[in-house]
Amino acid sequence: MADYHWPPANRRALIGKREKRIDGPVKSSGRAKYSYDINRPGMLWGKMATSPYAHAKVTRIDTSAAEAMPGVKGVVTIVPEGQEVLWAGQEIVAIAADSEERAEAAADAIKIDYEPLPYLVTDADPEHAGAEHSKQLEARVTGNPDQGFQQAEVISEGHYGLPVITHCCLETHGQVTEWNGDDLTVWSTTQNVSGMAGEYVDGLKQQGITVAANNVHVISHYMGGGFGSKFAADTWGIACAQLSKKTGRPVKMMLERDHELMVAGARPSMHAHVKVGAKRDGTLVAWDSESWGTGGPSDAGAPRLPYIFEVPNVRARHTAILTNIGPARAWRAPNHPQMALISNAAMEDLAAKLNMDPVDFMLKNMNLVTAPDRAKTYQEEFAKASELMDWKSKWHPRGKSGAGPLKRGLGVSLHTWGGRGNLSNCLVTIHPDGSVETSLGSQDLGTGTRTVIAIVTAETLGLPLEAVKVNIGENKYPPAGASGGSTTVSGVSTSTRRAATEALNSLLAKVAPSLGATPDQLEAWGGKIQVKGNAAKSISWKQACAKMGASSISGTGKTSNDLMSSGVGGVQMSEVEVDTETGIVKIIKHVSVQDCGLVIDVRTAESQVYGAAIMGITYALFEEKIMDQVTGRCLNPNMEFYKLASIADIGEIVVHMMTGPGYDERGTIGLGEPPVISPGAAISNAVANAIGVRVPELPLTPDRVLAALGTLEKGGVA
């Protein structure tokens, strides 16, 4: 019988190689149909009227003028009269018309009266936010912090922070819904294909519409980015299904860009005053932090500070600020980029005060990394990153960057993430003609999930990649977990490995007699079924499948714990050039060294890490959801003032995946989140190294850089 364990390196034809993304051609030719692209016969367009107020009671809704407009077919009230809205951009009424322009005009014509109520939308500290907007989440003490600071020979204090940013998926949230009798079909842009039917069952039930989960068909073949923001049906999904039901027509309702940026996902802010102390040789002894941040109307959980290093004496307090901004959603590695910035910037300031190279400082404290074997991983990653950055020859003590106006500097950061596998079920079917299909109710967010499934199937069956058809993106396939927390690659590849092995074993049993062997003497390799160690005794894949008779054979598999692990490290180094006359920060080079256990496809894995570096450069330099306390609104809900890095803004990015002995045997782990954690800290540290002073808050915009330089001129903290 074939063994389901991962094959050793010398028996891998596809795993760990550089395969091209199997859905590459359909995407790069524009043929891929995203939810936004679905056009159905007789389809209507939905648009929504939203609140201009950050907090208000809806006192009157008048849709009569809107309903009388040409082409308008149906209206659904989302927030009824008498109820409150809690953020600007909250949906109140949805309306459907026979063209997008008409629906938009009709939504504008809906009259809504409000009674404005008090609100808070700015990123205030607990003192300014006031008790009603503050919720202390944590006051943690380990060891004896006061004594720890007495033992410390060098103490560094600083303020660090980063603002609320958005997900800004290029495909906005939304869906097309269509009823056919009791059946509801939803083309949804989602990270949660298998869980989405339940979302609609529950959401519609609250609106008095009963639909059975087995009548809800969810389709998401291609989706234009999620990053943690696309798990739910959302207000607009339920309203869209209601509009479809009411009008008896399919309805497409996708968010407009301003609405998307206001409400459809935000990463909570975090700010902190930090005091951290060490012995003169760099040994960390004490940490004290007072942190706060906002994730909108509900709290986003407390950070674990300090990050990575379990300092012996710690006092850490965190307060959530409850505000009337759009609600937070999981943003790629929830809380980790914030913790990494605050902690690793504080550590680098301390290293600067100690006159130590921050890499040496971090290595000195590796005994405080408690996860088993992680210190070894970090040590290897520091070494690799240093080599790729040429750290030793480029690094200089803080501020010693020459006399000219252009200052170069280096920064470093490290991170960690869990990973592991979501619960997925897989079905692999081998047909008598030799063709193969693998089905899971999973989804490909652009991470390469389809490709990974094809690689594992083909590897297991000894076939070329093209021989496998992958069916994902619909909930009619075996249920698979939502794509969050870097759990998809392990969920799909371990379940696929088990399913493909089971299917193969059924095939081997049918083929064995004709090769005069027992099934456990056979293997699938190179497009053949052969006797192990005797390739001469073989039969081609096609001939083997012909022996099945008329019916196909299949195998099923579930996420398999013994094929995966959790827990990764990751080290990043950044080189920047700061123009001290304009305050502009330019990325020269960014090195990202990442482990994630067994890498199934190196090419798409590297793309994830490149992408994470670019997303990280973007939030380090540009991104901020700017809220205005006077109006209660977001000031930049558009893509010219909510800035994303362009192709010219990213410098040279170098990615290295840690693979081979020590890594491969851990099995798969997951990769989406970890590499996006460190860029903010690495870049902030590089800027401090370049200009001789910390720019306390991200993004590192020219005004902030110049302000920090100003404090330096006044003899401020270096």
Added chain:
Amino acid sequence: MSPHEDKPRPDGTEKPDEKREKNAQEKKLRDLSRRSFIKGAGIASVAASAGALLADRVLEAAPRPQSGGMAGGVVGPGEVPITLKINGQIRKLNLEPRVMLLDALRNHLDLTGAKKVCDRATCGACTVHLDGRAVYSCTTLAIDAQGHDITTIEGLEPKEGLHPMSQAFWNNDAQQCGFCTPGFVMACTAYVEHEPNPTYEGLQKSLGGNLCRCGTYMGIREAVLEAAKTMKTKGGRA
């Protein structure tokens, strides 16, 4: 209804297209404001990059038509006949004059390769070619696109196989979710047709008018250089 209708914008620019001001009670005729927005969009498209102002960018606002079907007369707000030449085919439509080219393609002709992302001349996801030049179709009125040769990604691609630029995007994994990809392929193709010998530095300056959220720029740089070579040997348009 909106409490701050007349406040200046924080950036000091003009008020945006009034379609953003959902709750404004008094509005001008939508088609008129769309037109005035287009005027602004010419400026917006030059300043679109998150990076820098780019002198030699290829993306430009659509040219005003020399001769449109409606020359001289007032049209709308009802539907009017509009004739577009798309991918070599004449397509006759009845559209309200306010319909943008992107919406005409996507909503009325099911040509969904061009995407709607920012809807205001910033991101390039809606890029199509007008007489061989890359334009943002989200801020080009369909009625203004009459009399021009419009190429969408559907027309760029050959019946079999891939256009060299799409092939190069695949070869270099210059795509993740892929939502920005068709716009990038169109912009990059127009760029290489205009600059057959692109350099690493040059292409970065010229392609700042397209944005990707997944972070595929490393692959895109390589794809453009690779495609420039294959397009030279195979000829540009398939």
